[in-house]
Amino acid sequence: MSALHVVPIGDLVEHVSEDDCLCEPTAKPVKADDGSIDWLMIHHSLDGRELTGNDHSG
Template sequence: MDEPRRAGDEDLHITPCGDQVEHALTDDCVCGPAKEMCTDAAGATTGWLTVHHSLDGRESIEHLNHEPTQEK
């Protein structure tokens, strides 16, 4: 399971557990993380969510094992 870690008061980083490297809680982490602005119900910016990618390829395996849902 991924673990959330805070880098600052308004930043939340999601990092893979047990990966090949210790992820830097920065935008220039070696994994090339994706960053998304978070807003409240009124649309005001509340901070940033940064999702780090694993370097052991688990996303590829998870994608292959995922079965698409059937729409009814």
């Protein structure tokens, strides 16, 4: 299993390429060309740039 980490550039905090990063990255399965599933780990910028809704607060 492989995972590709998408980390915000120049964020206020330092992200680590682990699924237990403090930003609680979202794991999204993506199908590779060979039919296998790769995991896209989408990290969240903690300054709220990406937040357009209010589904997660606190």
